[in-house]
Amino acid sequence: MKRSTLMRIALVVTALFMFSGAFAQTQNSTIPAGYTNSVTYGNDGSFYMVEGTTVPVYALPDPVYHPWDYASGTWTLTDGFTWNWAEATTTLTFSQNGAQDNYVEITAPAGSAAGSPYTVTVYEQSPAAFGGCADASPTSITVNVVATPSATLGALAGASDSYCVGDVGIPTAINATISGGWQNYRLVWRLEIATLDNNAAKDQYYDDEDGTNPTAAQKYAVNYTTASPEAVPASGAHSIMTVGSFKVINNKPTVYTYELISINDQALRFGDFIKLDGDANDPSAFTYNAIGETYTLQINPAPATGPIYHIPTTWAN
Numbered sequence: 001m002k003r004s005t006l007m008r009i010a011l012v013v014t015a016l017f018m019f020s021g022a023f024a025q026t027q028n029s030t031i032p033a034g035y036t037n038s039v040t041y042g043n044d045g046s047f048y049m050v051e052g053t054t055v056p057v058y059a060l061p062d063p064v065y066h067p068w069d070y071a072s073g074t075w076t077l078t079d080g081f082t083w084n085w086a087e088a089t090t091t092l093t094f095s096q097n098g099a100q101d102n103y104v105e106i107t108a109p110a111g112s113a114a115g116s117p118y119t120v121t122v123y124e125q126s127p128a129a130f131g132g133c134a135d136a137s138p139t140s141i142t143v144n145v146v147a148t149p150s151a152t153l154g155a156l157a158g159a160s161d162s163y164c165v166g167d168v169g170i171p172t173a174i175n176a177t178i179s180g181g182w183q184n185y186r187l188v189w190r191l192e193i194a195t196l197d198n199n200a201a202k203d204q205y206y207d208d209e210d211g212t213n214p215t216a217a218q219k220y221a222v223n224y225t226t227a228s229p230e231a232v233p234a235s236g237a238h239s240i241m242t243v244g245s246f247k248v249i250n251n252k253p254t255v256y257t258y259e260l261i262s263i264n265d266q267a268l269r270f271g272d273f274i275k276l277d278g279d280a281n282d283p284s285a286f287t288y289n290a291i292g293e294t295y296t297l298q299i300n301p302a303p304a305t306g307p308i309y310h311i312p313t314t315w316a317n
Contacts, residue, residue: 025078025079025080026076026077026078026079027076027077027079027100028075028076028077029058029061029068029075029076029077029101029102029103030075030101030103031075031103032056032058032070032103033056033273033274033277033278034056034273034277034278035070035073035278036277036278037277037278037279038278039278040070041057041058041070045141045142046117046141046142046143046144047141047142047143047144047270048144048145048146048182048266048267048270049106049108049143049144049145049146049267049270049271050108050113050145050146050147050148050149050180050181050265050267050268050270050271051108051109051110051111051112051113051145051146051147051148052108052109052110052148052271053107053108053268053270053271054095054105054106054107054108054271054274055105055106055270055271055273055274056103056104056105056106056273056274057103057104057105057106057120057141058070058102058103058104059083059102059122059124059139060102061077061081061102061124062124065078065081065126065130066078066081068102077100077101077102079100079127080100080126080127080128080129080130081100081124081125081126081127081130082098082099082100082124082125082127083098083099083101083102083104083122083123083124083125084097084098084122084123084124084125084134085097085104085120085121085122086120086121086122086138087118087119087120087121087143088118088119089115089118091108091109091112091115091118092106092107092108092109092112092118092120092143092145093106093107093109094106094107095107102124104122105274106120106143108143108145112145113145113146113147115145116143116144116145116146117142117143117144117145118142118143118145119140119141119142119143120140120141120142120143121138121139121140122138122139122140123135123136123137123138123139144182146180146181146182146267147179147180147181148180148181148268148289149178149179149180149181149182149185149235149263149264149265149267149268149289150178150179150180150181150263150289150291151176151177151178151179151185151187151238151260151263151291152176152177152179152260152291152293153174153175153176153177153258153260153293153295154175154177156171156174156258156295157260157293157294157295158293158294158295159295159296160295160296160297160298161295161296161297161298162297162298162300163246163297163298163299163300164299164300164301164302165247165248165299165300165301165302170245170246170297170299171241171246171297172245173239173241174239174240174241174258174295175237175238175239175240175241176189176237176238176240176260177236177237177238178232178234178235178236178237178238178263179235180235180265181235181263181264181265181266181267181268182265182266182267183233183234183265183266183267184231184233184265184266185231185232185233185234185235185263185264185265186229186230186231186232186263186264186265186269186283186286186288187224187229187230187232187238187240187260187263188224188225188226188229188230188261188262188263188288189222189224189230189240189258189259189260189261190220190222190223190224190258190259190261191220191221191222191223191240191242191243191256191257191258191259192205192218192219192220192221192255192256192257192259193205193206193207193208193209193221193243193249193254193255193256194206194218194254194255194257195249195250195252195253195254195255196252196253196254196255196298197252200253202218202255203216203252204216204249204250205217205218205219205220206221206249207219207221208221208243209243209244209245209246209247209249209254209256210247210249211249211250221242221243222240222242225284226262226283226284226286226288227282227283227284228283229283240258240260243256246297246299247299248299248300248301251301252301253298253299253300253301254298254299254300255296255297255298256296256297256298256299257294257295257296257297258294258295258296258297259293259294260291260292260293260294261290261291261292262288262289262290262291262292263288263289263291264286264287264288264289268286268287268289269286269287271287272285272286272287
Protein backbone atom coordinates (compact mmCIF):
# COMPACT_ATOMS: atom_id res chain seq x y z
CA MET A 1 0.00 0.00 0.00
CA LYS A 2 1.28 3.45 -0.88
CA ARG A 3 2.64 5.67 1.83
CA SER A 4 0.15 8.43 0.86
CA THR A 5 -2.77 6.02 1.22
CA LEU A 6 -1.59 4.95 4.65
CA MET A 7 -1.34 8.58 5.71
CA ARG A 8 -4.91 9.29 4.55
CA ILE A 9 -6.23 6.28 6.47
CA ALA A 10 -4.35 7.37 9.58
CA LEU A 11 -5.80 10.89 9.34
CA VAL A 12 -9.35 9.57 8.94
CA VAL A 13 -8.97 7.23 11.92
CA THR A 14 -7.52 10.05 14.01
CA ALA A 15 -10.44 12.32 13.09
CA LEU A 16 -12.93 9.61 13.97
CA PHE A 17 -11.31 9.10 17.35
CA MET A 18 -11.33 12.87 17.97
CA PHE A 19 -15.03 13.10 17.04
CA SER A 20 -15.87 10.06 19.17
CA GLY A 21 -13.90 11.49 22.06
CA ALA A 22 -15.69 14.84 21.86
CA PHE A 23 -19.06 13.14 21.84
CA ALA A 24 -18.12 10.89 24.75
CA GLN A 25 -17.08 13.74 27.07
CA THR A 26 -20.01 14.20 29.40
CA GLN A 27 -21.08 15.68 32.70
CA ASN A 28 -24.07 15.43 34.97
CA SER A 29 -26.62 18.21 35.23
CA THR A 30 -28.00 19.47 38.51
CA ILE A 31 -30.51 16.91 39.72
CA PRO A 32 -33.85 18.76 39.72
CA ALA A 33 -35.30 19.45 43.17
CA GLY A 34 -38.00 16.97 44.07
CA TYR A 35 -36.58 13.99 42.20
CA THR A 36 -35.73 12.10 45.39
CA ASN A 37 -39.39 12.39 46.40
CA SER A 38 -40.64 11.13 43.03
CA VAL A 39 -42.17 14.42 41.91
CA THR A 40 -43.03 14.44 38.21
CA TYR A 41 -42.68 17.95 36.80
CA GLY A 42 -45.56 19.41 34.79
CA ASN A 43 -45.43 20.69 31.23
CA ASP A 44 -48.52 22.89 30.99
CA GLY A 45 -46.99 25.96 29.34
CA SER A 46 -47.47 28.12 32.44
CA PHE A 47 -47.22 28.12 36.21
CA TYR A 48 -47.84 30.34 39.22
CA MET A 49 -45.51 31.64 41.89
CA VAL A 50 -45.67 34.26 44.66
CA GLU A 51 -43.50 37.35 44.46
CA GLY A 52 -40.44 37.06 46.68
CA THR A 53 -40.10 33.30 46.11
CA THR A 54 -37.96 30.98 43.98
CA VAL A 55 -39.09 27.94 41.99
CA PRO A 56 -37.22 25.31 39.92
CA VAL A 57 -37.64 24.46 36.24
CA TYR A 58 -35.66 22.50 33.68
CA ALA A 59 -35.53 22.41 29.89
CA LEU A 60 -35.62 18.97 28.33
CA PRO A 61 -32.27 18.39 26.56
CA ASP A 62 -32.24 17.36 22.91
CA PRO A 63 -32.19 13.52 23.01
CA VAL A 64 -30.10 13.46 19.80
CA TYR A 65 -27.16 14.76 21.83
CA HIS A 66 -27.88 13.81 25.44
CA PRO A 67 -28.94 10.61 27.25
CA TRP A 68 -30.41 12.79 30.04
CA ASP A 69 -33.73 11.34 31.25
CA TYR A 70 -35.63 12.50 34.36
CA ALA A 71 -37.82 9.40 34.65
CA SER A 72 -34.87 7.03 34.84
CA GLY A 73 -32.65 9.34 36.88
CA THR A 74 -30.06 9.72 34.12
CA TRP A 75 -28.50 13.18 34.37
CA THR A 76 -25.84 12.87 31.66
CA LEU A 77 -25.26 15.85 29.35
CA THR A 78 -22.72 16.09 26.54
CA ASP A 79 -20.05 18.68 27.30
CA GLY A 80 -20.21 22.13 25.77
CA PHE A 81 -23.95 22.46 25.29
CA THR A 82 -25.46 25.48 27.03
CA TRP A 83 -28.95 26.65 27.96
CA ASN A 84 -29.68 30.34 27.57
CA TRP A 85 -32.57 31.76 29.59
CA ALA A 86 -34.24 35.14 29.15
CA GLU A 87 -37.17 37.21 30.35
CA ALA A 88 -37.74 40.35 28.32
CA THR A 89 -38.32 42.78 31.20
CA THR A 90 -35.38 41.33 33.20
CA THR A 91 -37.65 41.36 36.25
CA LEU A 92 -37.30 37.66 36.89
CA THR A 93 -33.82 36.37 37.66
CA PHE A 94 -32.14 33.02 37.05
CA SER A 95 -29.80 31.07 39.29
CA GLN A 96 -27.56 30.40 36.28
CA ASN A 97 -27.56 31.32 32.61
CA GLY A 98 -25.57 30.23 29.61
CA ALA A 99 -24.36 27.31 31.69
CA GLN A 100 -23.79 23.70 30.72
CA ASP A 101 -26.85 22.77 32.75
CA ASN A 102 -30.50 22.48 31.74
CA TYR A 103 -31.76 23.17 35.29
CA VAL A 104 -32.42 26.66 36.65
CA GLU A 105 -34.18 28.33 39.57
CA ILE A 106 -36.34 31.37 38.83
CA THR A 107 -36.83 34.14 41.38
CA ALA A 108 -39.67 36.67 41.30
CA PRO A 109 -38.63 39.71 43.37
CA ALA A 110 -40.89 41.60 45.76
CA GLY A 111 -43.42 43.76 43.91
CA SER A 112 -43.20 41.76 40.67
CA ALA A 113 -46.86 40.69 40.76
CA ALA A 114 -47.77 44.09 39.30
CA GLY A 115 -46.07 43.27 35.99
CA SER A 116 -47.37 39.73 35.66
CA PRO A 117 -47.58 37.62 33.55
CA TYR A 118 -44.01 37.17 32.32
CA THR A 119 -42.64 35.08 29.46
CA VAL A 120 -39.49 33.07 30.09
CA THR A 121 -37.62 31.66 27.09
CA VAL A 122 -34.74 29.23 26.76
CA TYR A 123 -32.72 27.89 23.85
CA GLU A 124 -30.11 25.15 23.71
CA GLN A 125 -26.83 25.82 21.91
CA SER A 126 -24.23 23.31 20.82
CA PRO A 127 -20.46 23.80 21.17
CA ALA A 128 -18.08 24.34 18.25
CA ALA A 129 -17.42 20.59 18.07
CA PHE A 130 -21.04 20.23 16.97
CA GLY A 131 -21.17 23.31 14.77
CA GLY A 132 -22.02 25.92 17.44
CA CYS A 133 -25.67 25.74 16.44
CA ALA A 134 -28.36 27.58 18.41
CA ASP A 135 -32.01 26.60 18.43
CA ALA A 136 -33.68 29.30 16.35
CA SER A 137 -37.06 28.65 18.01
CA PRO A 138 -36.64 29.06 21.77
CA THR A 139 -39.06 27.30 24.09
CA SER A 140 -41.22 29.61 26.21
CA ILE A 141 -43.28 29.36 29.36
CA THR A 142 -45.66 31.85 31.01
CA VAL A 143 -44.90 32.74 34.61
CA ASN A 144 -47.83 34.17 36.55
CA VAL A 145 -46.55 36.05 39.59
CA VAL A 146 -49.14 36.78 42.29
CA ALA A 147 -49.13 38.71 45.54
CA THR A 148 -48.62 36.93 48.85
CA PRO A 149 -51.95 35.45 49.98
CA SER A 150 -53.62 37.15 52.91
CA ALA A 151 -56.93 37.24 54.74
CA THR A 152 -58.73 39.73 56.94
CA LEU A 153 -61.74 40.03 59.23
CA GLY A 154 -62.35 43.43 57.69
CA ALA A 155 -64.15 45.95 59.90
CA LEU A 156 -64.34 43.38 62.70
CA ALA A 157 -60.55 43.07 62.99
CA GLY A 158 -59.44 44.19 66.43
CA ALA A 159 -63.00 44.97 67.57
CA SER A 160 -64.52 43.88 70.87
CA ASP A 161 -68.30 44.10 70.82
CA SER A 162 -70.81 43.48 73.59
CA TYR A 163 -74.53 42.96 72.98
CA CYS A 164 -77.59 42.04 74.94
CA VAL A 165 -79.06 38.73 73.88
CA GLY A 166 -81.51 39.24 71.05
CA ASP A 167 -80.03 42.59 69.95
CA VAL A 168 -80.66 43.15 66.24
CA GLY A 169 -77.10 44.46 65.91
CA ILE A 170 -75.49 41.09 66.67
CA PRO A 171 -73.48 40.00 63.59
CA THR A 172 -75.10 37.37 61.44
CA ALA A 173 -71.91 36.57 59.51
CA ILE A 174 -68.22 36.36 60.32
CA ASN A 175 -66.06 36.22 57.20
CA ALA A 176 -62.38 35.88 56.48
CA THR A 177 -61.90 37.70 53.18
CA ILE A 178 -59.03 36.12 51.25
CA SER A 179 -56.95 38.00 48.69
CA GLY A 180 -53.73 37.51 46.75
CA GLY A 181 -52.31 34.12 45.93
CA TRP A 182 -53.74 31.76 43.33
CA GLN A 183 -55.84 28.80 44.54
CA ASN A 184 -56.11 26.00 47.12
CA TYR A 185 -55.67 28.13 50.22
CA ARG A 186 -54.85 26.78 53.68
CA LEU A 187 -56.27 28.92 56.47
CA VAL A 188 -55.21 28.82 60.13
CA TRP A 189 -57.77 30.17 62.58
CA ARG A 190 -59.62 29.30 65.79
CA LEU A 191 -62.74 30.05 67.78
CA GLU A 192 -63.02 29.99 71.55
CA ILE A 193 -66.44 29.93 73.28
CA ALA A 194 -66.44 30.64 77.01
CA THR A 195 -68.72 31.91 79.76
CA LEU A 196 -67.85 34.46 82.43
CA ASP A 197 -68.32 34.15 86.17
CA ASN A 198 -69.49 37.05 88.37
CA ASN A 199 -65.90 38.35 88.45
CA ALA A 200 -65.89 38.61 84.64
CA ALA A 201 -63.35 35.78 84.43
CA LYS A 202 -63.72 32.87 82.03
CA ASP A 203 -64.96 29.86 83.98
CA GLN A 204 -66.11 27.30 81.41
CA TYR A 205 -65.21 26.49 77.79
CA TYR A 206 -67.50 24.79 75.26
CA ASP A 207 -67.55 22.96 71.93
CA ASP A 208 -70.42 25.00 70.49
CA GLU A 209 -72.98 27.71 71.16
CA ASP A 210 -75.27 25.16 72.83
CA GLY A 211 -72.84 24.62 75.69
CA THR A 212 -71.74 21.12 74.69
CA ASN A 213 -68.93 19.51 76.70
CA PRO A 214 -68.22 22.21 79.29
CA THR A 215 -64.79 22.17 80.92
CA ALA A 216 -62.80 24.46 83.18
CA ALA A 217 -59.69 23.75 81.10
CA GLN A 218 -59.17 26.14 78.21
CA LYS A 219 -60.03 24.70 74.79
CA TYR A 220 -61.22 25.83 71.38
CA ALA A 221 -64.52 25.10 69.71
CA VAL A 222 -62.68 25.28 66.36
CA ASN A 223 -58.92 25.03 66.03
CA TYR A 224 -57.24 24.92 62.61
CA THR A 225 -53.45 24.77 62.91
CA THR A 226 -50.52 24.81 60.47
CA ALA A 227 -50.40 21.03 60.88
CA SER A 228 -54.12 20.76 60.08
CA PRO A 229 -55.33 23.94 58.35
CA GLU A 230 -58.72 24.56 56.79
CA ALA A 231 -58.78 24.01 53.02
CA VAL A 232 -60.39 26.92 51.13
CA PRO A 233 -60.51 26.49 47.34
CA ALA A 234 -60.66 30.11 46.19
CA SER A 235 -60.20 33.72 47.27
CA GLY A 236 -63.05 35.98 48.36
CA ALA A 237 -65.32 35.97 51.42
CA HIS A 238 -65.11 32.74 53.38
CA SER A 239 -67.42 32.16 56.35
CA ILE A 240 -65.76 31.19 59.62
CA MET A 241 -68.81 31.91 61.78
CA THR A 242 -69.33 28.16 62.47
CA VAL A 243 -72.14 28.73 65.02
CA GLY A 244 -75.75 28.94 63.91
CA SER A 245 -76.26 32.04 66.05
CA PHE A 246 -74.59 33.71 69.00
CA LYS A 247 -76.29 32.39 72.11
CA VAL A 248 -76.03 32.89 75.83
CA ILE A 249 -74.93 29.71 77.61
CA ASN A 250 -76.21 28.87 81.09
CA ASN A 251 -77.62 32.37 81.48
CA LYS A 252 -74.08 33.78 81.74
CA PRO A 253 -72.22 36.34 79.63
CA THR A 254 -70.84 34.28 76.76
CA VAL A 255 -67.70 35.32 74.88
CA TYR A 256 -66.93 34.25 71.29
CA THR A 257 -63.31 34.96 70.30
CA TYR A 258 -62.19 34.56 66.70
CA GLU A 259 -58.48 34.53 65.87
CA LEU A 260 -57.35 34.70 62.25
CA ILE A 261 -53.75 33.49 62.44
CA SER A 262 -52.12 32.76 59.06
CA ILE A 263 -52.62 31.56 55.50
CA ASN A 264 -50.88 30.11 52.46
CA ASP A 265 -51.93 28.95 49.03
CA GLN A 266 -50.62 26.60 46.36
CA ALA A 267 -48.43 29.26 44.73
CA LEU A 268 -46.79 30.16 48.05
CA ARG A 269 -46.26 26.47 48.74
CA PHE A 270 -44.50 26.22 45.36
CA GLY A 271 -41.95 28.59 46.89
CA ASP A 272 -41.09 25.89 49.44
CA PHE A 273 -40.54 23.19 46.81
CA ILE A 274 -36.75 23.54 46.76
CA LYS A 275 -36.42 23.73 50.54
CA LEU A 276 -38.60 20.65 51.01
CA ASP A 277 -37.15 18.82 47.99
CA GLY A 278 -40.69 18.26 46.79
CA ASP A 279 -41.93 16.63 50.02
CA ALA A 280 -45.51 17.84 50.55
CA ASN A 281 -46.48 15.43 53.34
CA ASP A 282 -46.21 17.83 56.31
CA PRO A 283 -48.55 20.86 56.04
CA SER A 284 -46.76 22.58 58.94
CA ALA A 285 -43.47 22.60 56.98
CA PHE A 286 -44.84 25.11 54.47
CA THR A 287 -44.50 28.87 54.77
CA TYR A 288 -47.59 30.66 56.11
CA ASN A 289 -48.23 34.37 55.84
CA ALA A 290 -49.00 35.70 59.32
CA ILE A 291 -52.29 37.60 59.82
CA GLY A 292 -52.82 38.03 63.55
CA GLU A 293 -56.36 39.48 63.66
CA THR A 294 -58.86 38.97 66.49
CA TYR A 295 -62.55 39.69 66.95
CA THR A 296 -64.28 39.33 70.32
CA LEU A 297 -68.06 39.19 70.69
CA GLN A 298 -69.78 39.06 74.09
CA ILE A 299 -73.46 38.15 74.36
CA ASN A 300 -75.04 39.09 77.66
CA PRO A 301 -78.27 37.87 79.29
CA ALA A 302 -80.61 40.57 80.46
CA PRO A 303 -80.05 41.13 84.19
CA ALA A 304 -82.70 39.52 86.42
CA THR A 305 -83.78 42.11 88.98
CA GLY A 306 -83.96 40.69 92.49
CA PRO A 307 -86.50 41.42 95.24
CA ILE A 308 -86.44 44.73 97.14
CA TYR A 309 -85.15 44.43 100.71
CA HIS A 310 -86.15 46.74 103.54
CA ILE A 311 -85.46 47.28 107.23
CA PRO A 312 -86.44 44.09 108.96
CA THR A 313 -89.65 44.32 110.84
CA THR A 314 -87.90 42.93 113.90
CA TRP A 315 -85.56 45.89 114.15
CA ALA A 316 -86.23 48.31 117.05
CA ASN A 317 -89.41 46.57 117.92
